[in-house]
Amino acid sequence: MLETLSLMGNGFVSALYPVNILAMIAGVTIGIVIGCLPGLSAAMGVALLLPMTFSMEASTGMIMLGAIYCGAIFGGSISAILIHTPGTPASAATAIEGYQMTLKGQAGKALGTACIASFFGGLLSCISLYFFAPVLGKLAMKFGSPEYFWLSIFGLTIIAGVSSKSMVKGLMSGALGLLLSTIGMDPMQGVKRFMFGQSSLYEGINVTCALIGLFSMSQALILAEAKIKQRARATQFNDRMLLTKDELKNIAPTIGRSWIIGNLIGILPGAGASIACFMGYNTARQFSKHKELFGHGSYEGVAGSEAANNAVTGGSLIPMLTLGIPGESVTAVLMGGLIIQGLTPGPNLFVGETAKMTYTFFAGFVLIQFFMLGIGLLGCRGFANIARLSDAILIPSVTILCVVGSFAIHQNFVDVVIMLIFGVIGWLARKFGLNNAAIVLALILGPIGEKGLRRSLLLSGGDPRILFSTPVCWVLIALCVLGILSPVLMDKMAGKKIEEDE
Amino acid sequence: MKMKKTDIGVCLAMYAVCAFFLYMTLQLPKAAQIYPLCVIALLAGLTTLHVFNMIRAAISYGVESGLDDFKNFVPSQFFVLFAMILIYLAVMPYAGFYIASILFMGASLIFLRVKLWQIVLSEIVIIALVYCAFTLFLEVRLPAGIFFE
Numbered sequence: 093m094l095e096t097l098s099l100m101g102n103g104f105v106s107a108l109y110p111v112n113i114l115a116m117i118a119g120v121t122i123g124i125v126i127g128c129l130p131g132l133s134a135a136m137g138v139a140l141l142l143p144m145t146f147s148m149e150a151s152t153g154m155i156m157l158g159a160i161y162c163g164a165i166f167g168g169s170i171s172a173i174l175i176h177t178p179g180t181p182a183s184a185a186t187a188i189e190g191y192q193m194t195l196k197g198q199a200g201k202a203l204g205t206a207c208i209a210s211f212f213g214g215l216l217s218c219i220s221l222y223f224f225a226p227v228l229g230k231l232a233m234k235f236g237s238p239e240y241f242w243l244s245i246f247g248l249t250i251i252a253g254v255s256s257k258s259m260v261k262g263l264m265s266g267a268l269g270l271l272l273s274t275i276g277m278d279p280m281q282g283v284k285r286f287m288f289g290q291s292s293l294y295e296g297i298n299v300t301c302a303l304i305g306l307f308s309m310s311q312a313l314i315l316a317e318a319k320i321k322q323r324a325r326a327t328q329f330n331d332r333m334l335l336t337k338d339e340l341k342n343i344a345p346t347i348g349r350s351w352i353i354g355n356l357i358g359i360l361p362g363a364g365a366s367i368a369c370f371m372g373y374n375t376a377r378q379f380s381k382h383k384e385l386f387g388h389g390s391y392e393g394v395a396g397s398e399a400a401n402n403a404v405t406g407g408s409l410i411p412m413l414t415l416g417i418p419g420e421s422v423t424a425v426l427m428g429g430l431i432i433q434g435l436t437p438g439p440n441l442f443v444g445e446t447a448k449m450t451y452t453f454f455a456g457f458v459l460i461q462f463f464m465l466g467i468g469l470l471g472c473r474g475f476a477n478i479a480r481l482s483d484a485i486l487i488p489s490v491t492i493l494c495v496v497g498s499f500a501i502h503q504n505f506v507d508v509v510i511m512l513i514f515g516v517i518g519w520l521a522r523k524f525g526l527n528n529a530a531i532v533l534a535l536i537l538g539p540i541g542e543k544g545l546r547r548s549l550l551l552s553g554g555d556p557r558i559l560f561s562t563p564v565c566w567v568l569i570a571l572c573v574l575g576i577l578s579p580v581l582m583d584k585m586a587g588k589k590i591e592e593d594e
Numbered sequence: 595m596k597m598k599k600t601d602i603g604v605c606l607a608m609y610a611v612c613a614f615f616l617y618m619t620l621q622l623p624k625a626a627q628i629y630p631l632c633v634i635a636l637l638a639g640l641t642t643l644h645v646f647n648m649i650r651a652a653i654s655y656g657v658e659s660g661l662d663d664f665k666n667f668v669p670s671q672f673f674v675l676f677a678m679i680l681i682y683l684a685v686m687p688y689a690g691f692y693i694a695s696i697l698f699m700g701a702s703l704i705f706l707r708v709k710l711w712q713i714v715l716s717e718i719v720i721i722a723l724v725y726c727a728f729t730l731f732l733e734v735r736l737p738a739g740i741f742f743e
Contacts, residue, residue: 147732260644264608267637271615274630283626286618316675318666320706484706485716488699491679496691496724500734508683523663524604542629 103451115156120463123163128479130177134164135421139307143497150433151449155456157429169206171479182365182401185373189393196389203472204333205391206398211465213399216351217406218458228414229442237547238559242568244541247417249575265527269534292506301498301507303428305514306528312490313519315483343395346376350399358407364420365401372400421529597652598660608641690739
């Protein structure tokens with residue numbers, strides 16, 4: 093206990109180093125810019141800027157990526173409120189009430205509410221990060237090869253959860269990712285597999301290249317296919333952004349409820365901020381004393397949606413950091429950031445010297461929320477104008493950043509080609525209903541599962557009963573079943589929401 | 595939900611990937627074949643399951659084109675831009691990163707009819723960003739081009 097408290101304290105001291113503060117300011121600003129540009133997502137932004145963290149200390153790099161993540165989730169609300177176009181899917185529910193407030197001349201108040209709700213949602217989500225992550229990490233320390241095999245299977249069943257339209261297509265995407273993860277050296281036999289004579293594929297497909305291709309390059313191709321349209325001019329606003337004491341009192345219970353909703357959804361693999369914002373908004377409406385204002389510009393609605401989507405951020409980091417299981421696309425990209433730094437996501441992050449890095453990142457994640465509040469409140473007017481930036485300029489800019497980012501990994505042109513191939517795969521996947529997040533999850537988890545399975549069988553002399561030998565194995569098998577059933581439960585919840593809306 | 599015609603192409607592509615990897619797997623030593631064969635079987639099995647789902651959907655609800663996601667697709671714009679990206683990557687080893695990027699960005703922005711002052715400003719911002727972040731900060735040696743080495 094004392095050791096944990098000391099790690100927490102030291103984490104805050106380290107997080108307050110000037111370089112980390114700079115990383116927070118830069119990350120939050122870049123994140124908000126990416127978030128408020130319709131068409132660019134948080135995952136895409138984090139993937140695009142991943143190579144920038146190569147030369148940084150692991151904690152500083154992770155703080156910067158975390159800041160981009162939080163900034164992008166909040167940034168989406170700016171264009172949602174001012175031009176009725178959510179910058180990211182996580183702000184879709186914010187657009188409903190936020191834009192109505194803008195039409196009533198209350199754009200400043202809507203943005204202020206979004207800022208404050210995002211701040212509290214994100215800040216409160218850190219509580220669960222501090223409490224649950226180390227406990228889960230300690231539990232995962234007891235895992236052996238069979239448990240790691242089931243853990244990766246559990247991660248892969250999440251694929252079914254992240255598949256929004258067809259579960260089978262999601263699983264097909266995962267299987268494709270698994271197949272691609274076999275490229276490289278066989279971990280047990282030392283045989284070259286599917287390397288096409290390229291020595292740079294010795295360690296398999298570089299996950300960072302794949303991430304940049306699947307999330308960023310594919311987005312540039314998506315933007316390139318549609319006719320370039322001029323975006324609506326953001327509404328100028330002069331009303332007060334800060335809320336009064338009474339207004340803050342009114343939204344406090346809404347923020348509390350949305351925090352719990354967002355946090356739980358964040359921890360649950362497969363669900364993300366886009367689901368949380370609607371659930372937060374819906375709950376805010378159910379409990380509101382002014383239900384008649386909903387649909388006509390209710391700041392409680394904005395608070396409900398924004399607190400929920402930002403509360404997802406801390407929760408979603410828990411399974412990734414403790415078990416090495418990314419539950420959604422942004423955490424998969426953040427996991428790529430850890431791998432680049434030579435760290436293995438999982439229980440080892442909470443032991444020895446690495447624990448210092450982890451707790452510095454946690455403390456940084458708390459401080460990021462304060463910077464998000466400050467930069468959000470001070471810079472909303474400026475960010476609103478950025479939301480108008482044309483897709484015509486974004487297409488070549490994103491392409492150049494993808495090229496330079498993938499080249500920077502090993503200063504090797506083959507990585508650029510791999511990035512482009514994954515960009516095309518990502519574009520085709522999105523056009524034909526396959527799932528990029530599933531491909532990435534399988535690319536990351538495939539080698540873990542393969543090693544776990546083959547080592548277990550080697551230890552048992554080929555007896556598969558070793559895979560069912562411990563209670564933890566059975567818990568993980570139960571979680572796998574739950575993972576497969578989760579989309580059905582999600583569908584039922586969504587159906588219930590539609591019924592309520594009607 | 596109706597069966598999408600485009601899903602036929604998706605299934606064919608998946609079977610082609612399976613066949614390609616199967617052919618290459620069979621070239622590996624026996625002990626190294628087992629795991630890739632399991633994954634290939636998984637992908638082929640899931641694809642076959644999807645084929646059954648498609649047939650069931652076609653019988654129950656009918657067939658649709660599945661081209662809804664392409665309704666805003668402008669082929670002339672997309673393929674010209676994609677060709678520009680390929681040329682950009684092909685030219686880079688010869689002309690170097692910076693010259694190739696300036697040419698690519700300029701050409702694509704002119705093609706997309708962006709105003710001249712916006713082209714100049716965008717080029718300056720992106721090149722300055724890359725130079726500061728990658729050349730100065732990360733010390734990445736970007737391709738200088740064979741003409742300039």
